[in-house]
Amino acid sequence: MLPSIRMLEPEFIPEPYRRLLVHKDDMTPTLESAHSGRIHLRVIRYSVTTEFMKRMVVLELDGAHKPVEMGAIQIHLGRLPDAARETVLALREPFGGILRDEGILHTSQPTAYFEIAPDTLIAGALGANSAAGLYGRRNTIRDFEGRVLAEVVEILPPAPQEASL
Numbered sequence: 001m002l003p004s005i006r007m008l009e010p011e012f013i014p015e016p017y018r019r020l021l022v023h024k025d026d027m028t029p030t031l032e033s034a035h036s037g038r039i040h041l042r043v044i045r046y047s048v049t050t051e052f053m054k055r056m057v058v059l060e061l062d063g064a065h066k067p068v069e070m071g072a073i074q075i076h077l078g079r080l081p082d083a084a085r086e087t088v089l090a091l092r093e094p095f096g097g098i099l100r101d102e103g104i105l106h107t108s109q110p111t112a113y114f115e116i117a118p119d120t121l122i123a124g125a126l127g128a129n130s131a132a133g134l135y136g137r138r139n140t141i142r143d144f145e146g147r148v149l150a151e152v153v154e155i156l157p158p159a160p161q162e163a164s165l
Contacts, residue, residue: 004117008135013113016159017135024108026141027154028096031059031068038062043091044125053077058125059094070125073152079143080104095141095150105144112138116155126157134158 010022020027020034032039039059046055052074059069073095077085084102087093099106115133118126128134136155143149 003119003122006115006133008113008115010113013115013135017156020156021113021135021137021154022110024110026096026099026108027069027071027139028059028094029100035061035066035068037064039068039094039097041092041094044121046091048077048089051076051078053088055091057094067126067157069157070122070155071152073150075150076148079147079149095152099141099149104149106149107142107144109140109142110137111140114138118155122155126155128158132158 010018013021020030023030028039038061040062042058042060044056044058046053054072054074056072057070058067059071060067075088075095077088080088081102081104084098084104087098087102088095113135114137115135116122118128118134122134123129126134134155134157136153139152139154140148141150141152
């Protein structure tokens with residue numbers, strides 16, 4: 001059974017989630033800036049064909065193993081330069097970090113924002129109470145020719161009580 005999702009207009013997303021989600025930047029550098037640290041990838045599951053890699057991942061702070069995002073992404077492998085494709089296939093780095101490190105010009109185009117009641121998988125991955133609503137977005141990443149490089153759903157963990165982010 002799928003988790004319950006409620007679509008939201010950006011202005012109805014509460015802080016600190018709004019400033020982490022409502023922008024046209026990649027999530028990897030946004031989260032690294034907000035948490036003052038580098039992020040690594042923990043793969044939950046993935047599949048690969050000649051055209052696509054689909055993966056469900058958790059982005060965690062280096063050294064702390066603190067989850068800062070859960071994502072599901074479909075990456076168009078054939079639209080990436082060889083070095084970037086190899087790095088994606090290695091399953092070690094977040095996609096936004098790969099794009100940045102490889103100097104691949106692109107745009108992020110958020111297409112939807114939502115509140116989600118996490119299921120057991122999401123709650124466990126993000127250290128969330130399954131009753132608490134979490135916030136996320138759907139994003140399309142395109143190259144400068146307008147071709148889709150990736151489609152991603154990004155969900156943030158519960159905000160700390162201090163909401164210092």
